[in-house]
Each structure stands twice: as structure tokens, then as C-alpha cells.
Amino acid sequence: MEALLRWLGVQPRPFRALLRTFVALDLRGQFYGLATGAKAGELVSPLYWVVGQMLTVSLLLTALMQGRVEAWFYAFASLSATAVMVFSAVVVEFQEAAFDPKDITVVGHRPVSSRTWSLARGLNLSLYVALIGVAMTLFPTGMGLGLRDTEVRWLWLFPWANAVVAVGTAALALTVYASGSVAGPGENLKKVAAWVQILAIMALFYGGQLMLRDGSGGIGLVPLHLDPWVSYVPTLPLGHAVADGALRPLFLGTSVSTLLTVVAWAALRRAWERVSRVRSTDREVRVSAPPRAGTLSRPLVARLLGGRRPAAVHALVRTVLARDSELRARLVTVLAMPAAAAVLGPLTAQYAPPSQQSTTSVLPLATVALLASTLPTAMHALKASRDHRAAWRLAEVWGPSGRSGARTALLSWLYWPFVLAHAGLCAWWWSAPVEAALHGLVGLALLDFVSRLAAHSLWVRPILSVPPVRGGTLGGALGVVAGVGALASVLGGLWFAVAPWPLATAGFAALLAVAGQFVDREIR
Amino acid sequence: MNPAIEVRGLTHRYGDKTAVDAVDFAVPWGSIVGYLGPNGSGKTTTMKAIAGLLHPTEGQIRLDGHDPYVDGMRARRILGFVPDDGGLYELLSPREHLALVSDLHELDPRQASTRQDELVDAFEMGAFLDRRIDTLSKGQRQRVALACGLLHDPRILVLDEPLTGLDVNAVREVRHRLRALAEAGGAVLYSSHILDVVERLCDRAVILAEGRVVADAPTAELARDKSLEAAFHALTRMDEAMANALAEAPHTRIGREK
Numbered sequence: 001m002e003a004l005l006r007w008l009g010v011q012p013r014p015f016r017a018l019l020r021t022f023v024a025l026d027l028r029g030q031f032y033g034l035a036t037g038a039k040a041g042e043l044v045s046p047l048y049w050v051v052g053q054m055l056t057v058s059l060l061l062t063a064l065m066q067g068r069v070e071a072w073f074y075a076f077a078s079l080s081a082t083a084v085m086v087f088s089a090v091v092v093e094f095q096e097a098a099f100d101p102k103d104i105t106v107v108g109h110r111p112v113s114s115r116t117w118s119l120a121r122g123l124n125l126s127l128y129v130a131l132i133g134v135a136m137t138l139f140p141t142g143m144g145l146g147l148r149d150t151e152v153r154w155l156w157l158f159p160w161a162n163a164v165v166a167v168g169t170a171a172l173a174l175t176v177y178a179s180g181s182v183a184g185p186g187e188n189l190k191k192v193a194a195w196v197q198i199l200a201i202m203a204l205f206y207g208g209q210l211m212l213r214d215g216s217g218g219i220g221l222v223p224l225h226l227d228p229w230v231s232y233v234p235t236l237p238l239g240h241a242v243a244d245g246a247l248r249p250l251f252l253g254t255s256v257s258t259l260l261t262v263v264a265w266a267a268l269r270r271a272w273e274r275v276s277r278v279r280s281t282d283r284e285v286r287v288s289a290p291p292r293a294g295t296l297s298r299p300l301v302a303r304l305l306g307g308r309r310p311a312a313v314h315a316l317v318r319t320v321l322a323r324d325s326e327l328r329a330r331l332v333t334v335l336a337m338p339a340a341a342a343v344l345g346p347l348t349a350q351y352a353p354p355s356q357q358s359t360t361s362v363l364p365l366a367t368v369a370l371l372a373s374t375l376p377t378a379m380h381a382l383k384a385s386r387d388h389r390a391a392w393r394l395a396e397v398w399g400p401s402g403r404s405g406a407r408t409a410l411l412s413w414l415y416w417p418f419v420l421a422h423a424g425l426c427a428w429w430w431s432a433p434v435e436a437a438l439h440g441l442v443g444l445a446l447l448d449f450v451s452r453l454a455a456h457s458l459w460v461r462p463i464l465s466v467p468p469v470r471g472g473t474l475g476g477a478l479g480v481v482a483g484v485g486a487l488a489s490v491l492g493g494l495w496f497a498v499a500p501w502p503l504a505t506a507g508f509a510a511l512l513a514v515a516g517q518f519v520d521r522e523i524r
Numbered sequence: 525m526n527p528a529i530e531v532r533g534l535t536h537r538y539g540d541k542t543a544v545d546a547v548d549f550a551v552p553w554g555s556i557v558g559y560l561g562p563n564g565s566g567k568t569t570t571m572k573a574i575a576g577l578l579h580p581t582e583g584q585i586r587l588d589g590h591d592p593y594v595d596g597m598r599a600r601r602i603l604g605f606v607p608d609d610g611g612l613y614e615l616l617s618p619r620e621h622l623a624l625v626s627d628l629h630e631l632d633p634r635q636a637s638t639r640q641d642e643l644v645d646a647f648e649m650g651a652f653l654d655r656r657i658d659t660l661s662k663g664q665r666q667r668v669a670l671a672c673g674l675l676h677d678p679r680i681l682v683l684d685e686p687l688t689g690l691d692v693n694a695v696r697e698v699r700h701r702l703r704a705l706a707e708a709g710g711a712v713l714y715s716s717h718i719l720d721v722v723e724r725l726c727d728r729a730v731i732l733a734e735g736r737v738v739a740d741a742p743t744a745e746l747a748r749d750k751s752l753e754a755a756f757h758a759l760t761r762m763d764e765a766m767a768n769a770l771a772e773a774p775h776t777r778i779g780r781e782k
Contacts, residue, residue: 011630013627013630014627014628014630016627017623017624017627017628018624018628021613021616021620021624024615024616024620025613025615025616028615028656102613104577105577105607105609105611106611106612106613107628108575108576108577109575109576109577109600109603109605109611110600110625110628110629111597111600111601111628111629111630112628113597
């Protein structure tokens with residue numbers, strides 16, 4: 001091994017040390033570290049967070065297709081899902097595995113060659129790709145064997161094709177990422193990848209609800225009506241190869257992904273050589289000025305929120321939302337599901353007014369209920385964000401008024417615009433502005449109640465100010481996220497029940513508003 | 525014999541803004557040179573350029589005759605650099621970080637272990653050696669950063685505000701180590717705003733203002749009339765009378781020459 005490394009021009013000992021360090025850093029990364037309370041010297045396995053996500057996606061996909069499609073399409077869809085998840089995970093979740101700007105001040109002035117650093121970073125990344133690849137392989141391999149037209153060779157052909165796709169996609173993502181890294185750590189690419197994730201979730205949601213609601217077996221017909229552009233997707237020939245037992249495309253795919261891996265390493269090396277000389281963090285970063293005391297809006301916000309303290313927190317959260325790209329990426333992903341419902345519902349003619357109480361009138365209501373159920377997750381993400389210094393300040397201004405400011409900031413900058421835009425969409429789609437206005441009103445009341453409940457449940461004490469206990473933060477947050485989310489869904493059901501009667505619906509909104517005030521006063 | 529650090533015509537621009545402008549100075553072997561200037565005068569930019577972390581727009585840098593951008597490995601082997609932000613992976617413990625530095629410099633494990641123990645004792649790091657760096661106080665982090673900068677026993681040491689957050693004992697220890705390094709024939713470039721320490725510790729001082737060298741002189745000469753602080757104030761605010769008086773001193777270069 002040592003001889004091979006030396007032959008590659010890599011310094012063995014620094015390489016091993018860097019690889020060990022990178023893995024430890026990733027395992028103790030902010031969300032994983034907070035979730036598990038990982039301490040220095042410990043190597044826990046917090047990756048279940050991401051790996052669990054991949055397993056869920058894979059399970060959902062295989063369950064949707066099981067017994068409904070032929071083996072080639074089954075393989076094609078599973079391999080495509082692997083490609084999408086690996087690409088977005090590399091850029092969104094593990095961008096630091098590809099390039100951490102901190103490397104420059106820690107490693108840049110040490111006698112470490114660019115080959116050594118880039119191989120360590122590349123291998124570090126490949127560990128995650130392997131984990132994701134395995135997570136995306138288990139269900140399709142096992143359950144795929146039960147398809148009508150698969151044989152025993154599926155057991156090794158599918159994992160092989162999946163490995164080819166995972167490695168090739170990761171190498172491609174890394175090449176794109178490393179090529180743009182001189183201009184900064186790929187902020188735009190992160191946004192693109194976040195949108196890829198959103199689209200994947202939308203597609204899954206669409207597929208899921210189609211399957212649940214469509215008794216005609218529509219998904220089984222999808223392979224028969226593929227658009228022509230699909231034939232250019234590289235996972236299609238691989239899917240056919242897996243189903244037919246054709247080895248040539250698999251060998252070709254293996255060669256291409258190996259070549260891509262070499263190119264990715266070269267791109268990473270080159271990026272390191274350039275960036276370690278032109279320090280990206282030395283660029284002048286221009287940011288818009290945060291809202292400050294004395295501006296016109298500040299006294300107004302203070303008056304609306306009932307004091308300067310919540311107004312200050314409101315401004316702080318606004319700054320965090322504007323500048324913490326990591327937080328934004330996570331919030332966008334959280335909001336993807338209701339956004340998908342709002343977009344796909346009208347497109348699939350399943351967006352009738354709730355007053356009709358038909359099977360096609362569930363989605364407009366479900367959109368708002370889904371939105372409300374994301375509030376605890378969004379608040380948890382805000383609270384656990386440690387990327388921006390303003391997030392640390394949040395810990396210092398905790399207490400009831402601080403929570404109120406943070407809650408209203410999240411609502412006013414993300415959730416209220418969503419509900420209002422959704423009401424506008426409904427007014428246009430239904431041609432019934434009054435019903436849409438009532439729909440919006442109930443939506444605001446629901447958000448108000450759920451947000452108060454979530455804020456108080458999540459922020460009983462300033463979690464950022466105390467070291468997280470193993471499992472404590474995640475356990476507590478998970479309970480609240482699940483509990484409040486479930487309550488939001490139940491409230492959505494009640495709303496559906498009273499929807500045919502406008503007065504009862506208005507009464508439901510009033511009841512929610514009163515309940516919100518009650519929660520605020522009692523828990524405070 | 526090459527000087528330990530040689531900077532010639534160093535200029536660096538961030539877009540339209542010129543951070544350092546035609547800076548010249550040298551740090552001879554066996555000396556400690558203070559690198560002083562008001563906030564934003566270009567000290568950190570110069571130090572990063574010397575450490576090979578920032579390619580200058582113009583000019584040359586040599587570390588014992590080696591260009592850090594051409595012969596980087598050799599230059600980096602003899603260099604110890606402590607950046608202003610510490611340059612630490614905050615999710616590691618100090619023990620893990622020291623082990624990482626030891627491996628990156630490929631130090632002999634036994635010697636590195638002895639040296640590590642010595643630095644842990646000297647900087648009183650034993651109590652927090654296994655805690656994550658992001659849970660340490662500012663002063664504790666600075667001790668870790670200094671230990672990581674000194675672990676490989678560098679011949680050239682570049683320190684960007686190394687005393688920030690340190691207590692009196694740690695400051696004494698740093699002063700003692702820097703003096704010992706210089707007496708052993710090494711060289712130190714030292715940036716700080718604590719001018720009385722600079723006055724007692726440094727053989728020479730290079731003072732920057734608005735990216736240009738306004739003084740390069742023995743500290744004793746700069747502090748001759750009043751104190752280094754008074755000289756610093758006069759030079760960076762361009763008090764003409766005092767600057768002229770200082771310019772008459774031997775071995776002294778005063779003025780914002782271009």
C-alpha cells in the first residue's frame with residue numbers, strides 16, 4: 001500500500017493522517033455532532049441521518065414499483081434515483097468532504113503535496129459515496145429479485161450497476177465542484193443541488209400520491225410512454241443491461257466511471273493548487289447591511305411584536321436567513337413537500353375547493369397542513385444552525401420574547417408569503433376569491449397555533465448554550481417534530497371536516513387563534 | 525547567506541483595493557522582527573503571502589532563499605505559521621491536532637511525543653488536551669495554535685497576533701520561546717498590537733500604514749525619545765516633526781517610499 005502511494009506521488013503518513021482527520025471531522029459535523037453529542041476522540045455513527053434518508057427513498061421507490069413494472073424499468077428508476085441522491089448528497093450534505101476552506105489555513109502552510117491532500121479528500125468522499133451506494137442498493141437488490149422477469153444474476157448485476165452509477169456520479173459532481181472552486185466553495189452549485197433534491201422529492205411525492213390515488217395502475221404505464229430524451233439518460237442502457245444480463249454495457253460503464261474518477265482527482269488537485277495560492281476567503285465579501293436600530297421599520301416591528309427584544313431577535317433571524325446558506329438549503333428542502341403539492345396538485349387536476357369535500361379537494365388543504373407540519377423542523381434547523389455568528393447570538397437572547405421574535409421572523413419571511421401566495425393560487429384556480437381568502441385565513445391561524453406550540457416545545461431552554469448530550473438534542477427534537485407535525489395533520493383533518501360550511505370554517509380559525517394565545521400564555 | 529525572510533516589492537490587491545503596496549523588508553537569521561501597523565494596514569496579507577497562502581499580485585518572497593510558490597515544500601518545511609484565526613480544525617481535540625501536525629510534518633514519533641509533552645507542559649494544556657477545540661476559550665485555543673506552530677521546531681516562525689487572549693504566564697512563555705529560537709539562530713516575524721512586548725522582545729520593527737512601510741528600524745532607535753508606542757503613533761499618523769527626528773537615527777528607514 002505504502003509503495004503504491006509513493007508511486008502515485010502521495011506522502012503515506014500525511015495522507016493517512018488527513019484521511020483520519022477528515023472522517024473524524026465529518027462525523028462530528030454540526031448537525032451530526034449536535035444530533036449525537038459526538039465528542040473529541042469518539043467515532044460514533046451519526047451518518048444514519050443521511051443513510052436513513054437514502055434507505056427511506058430507496059424503500060419508497062421500490063415499494064411503489066414492486067410488481068407494477070418490468071425489470072429494466074425497475075433497474076433504470078432505481079439507478080437514476082441513486083444518481084440523483086449521490087449528486088445532491090455530495091454537493092449539499094458533504095460539500096466539506098469535497099472542499100473545506102478551512103483546509104487552507106490548517107494544511108496550506110504545511111509540507112503536504114497537492115496529490116496527498118486531494119487523494120485524502122477524494123477517498124474521504126468515496127467513503128460516503130460507498131455508504132449511500134449501499135443504502136440505495138439494499139432494497140432494490142432484495143425486492144427486485146421478486147419481480148416476474150428477474151433471475152438470480154440480478155443479485156450481483158444490480159449492485160454492480162449501482163456502484164458504477166454511484167462512483168461515476170460522485171466523480172462527475174466532484175469534477176464540476178472542483179472546477180468552480182476558485183471562485184468560492186461552489187455556492188451556486190449548492191443551490192442547484194438543493195433544487196435537484198427538491199425535484200427528487202417532488203417526483204417522489206408525485207409518484208407516491210399517484211400510486212395511492214390512482215387505482216388504474218398508471219405507474220405501470222409510465223415505461224410505455226417515456227419521452228424521447230429519456231433514451232439519452234445513461235442509466236437507461238445500464239437498466240436494460242441489468243435486466244438482460246448483458247455484460248458489455250456494464251463493463252463500459254465501469255470504464256467510464258473509472259475514467260471520471262481519475263479526472264475528478266485531477267480536478268481536485270488542480271483546485272487545491274489554485275485555491276491554496278489564491279485564498280478564497282481573502283476575497284472581499286460584500287453583504288447587505290443587516291437591519292439596525294433607528295431605521296424606519298424597526299420601531300414599527302418593535303411595536304408589532306411588543307418590544308425591542310423580540311424585534312432585535314426578529315432582525316437577527318432575518319440576518320441568519322439571509323446569510324446562512326446552509327440553513328437556507330435545509331429550509332428549502334423542508335419546504336419542498338408543500339411546494340410540490342401546490343405545484344403538482346393543479347397540474348394533475350387534484351386541486352378542487354375543500355368545500356366540495358371530494359377526493360380531489362384534499363390537496364389544497366393538505367398543502368397548508370403539510371406546511372404547518374414543517375414548522376418544528378424549520379425551527380429546529382434555525383436553532384441548530386451554527387454556521388453564522390448571528391445564530392450564536394440567538395442563544396443569548398432566548399426567553400419568551402426571543403422565541404416570539406424568532407417565530408415571527410420565520411413566519412413573516414417564509415411561511416406567511418407561502419400561505420398568501422397559495423391563497424392567490426387558489427383564488428385563481430377555483431375562481432372563488434372569497435373561499436380562497438377564507439382558506440388563507442385558516443392557513444394563517446393554523447400556522448400561528450402550530451408555530452407557537454413548536455416554539456415553546458423546542459425552545460424550553462437555549463440548547464446552543466449547553467453542550468449537547470448524546471441523543472438528547474435529537475431525541476427531544478424528534479419528539480416535538482413528530483408530535484407537533486402529527487397534531488398539524490389532525491388539525492388539517494378537522495379543517496377538512498368543517499370545510500363545507502364557511503361559518504364553521506371561520507369558527508375553526510378563531511378557535512385556532514384562541515388556542516395559540518392560550519399556548520403562549522400557559523407555556524410562557 | 526540568505527536572510528531568513530526576504531520580501532521585495534510585495535504588492536497585493538483585492539479587486540480595486542491595494543492591501544499592501546511595494547513592501548520591502550528582510551528578517552535576518554538570529555533576530556525577531558516586529559511587524560506593526562494599524563488595523564487594515566496589510567499585516568495579515570503580508571503574513572499569508574509569506575506562508576504561501578496568498579499569491580501576491582507583484583513582488584518576491586524568499587524563505588531561506590526558497591520561493592514558497594515555486595519551491596513550496598522546502599519553504600514549508602522550515603516554516604512555522606500561526607495565523608490570526610489560529611488555523612485549527614475546531615472539531616478536533618488539541619491532542620488530535622498535535623498528532624495531525626506531527627504526521628503532516630512526518631516527525632519522528634518519539635521525538636514528536638517528547639516535544640508535544642514539553643509544549644503541553646509549557647502552555648499548560650493538560651487540562652483541556654482531550655476537549656474539542658470549539659469548546660475552548662479564546663486563550664486556550666491560542667495556546668493550541670501556538671503549540672501546533674512550534675511542534676515541528678521550525679527555523680522560521682511567522683506569528684500573526686499570537687498573544688491575543690493569552691494570560692500573563694502564557695505571554696511570558698511565548699516571549700521566552702521566541703527569544704530562545706532567535707538565540708539558537710532562527711528567525712521570527714511577529715505581528716502584534718501589544719507594543720510594550722514588541723519593544724522588549726523585537727530587535728527591529730517594520731511599521732506599515734495604509735499598505736506601505738513607513739519605518740524599518742531597530743526598536744531601540746524607534747523608542748529612543750519616548751516609547752515605541754509614541755513612535756508608532758507619530759509614524760502611522762505622520763507626525764512630521766517626530767518622523768523627521770526618527771529619520772536621523774542610524775540604521776533607520778523612515779517614510780512612505782514607493
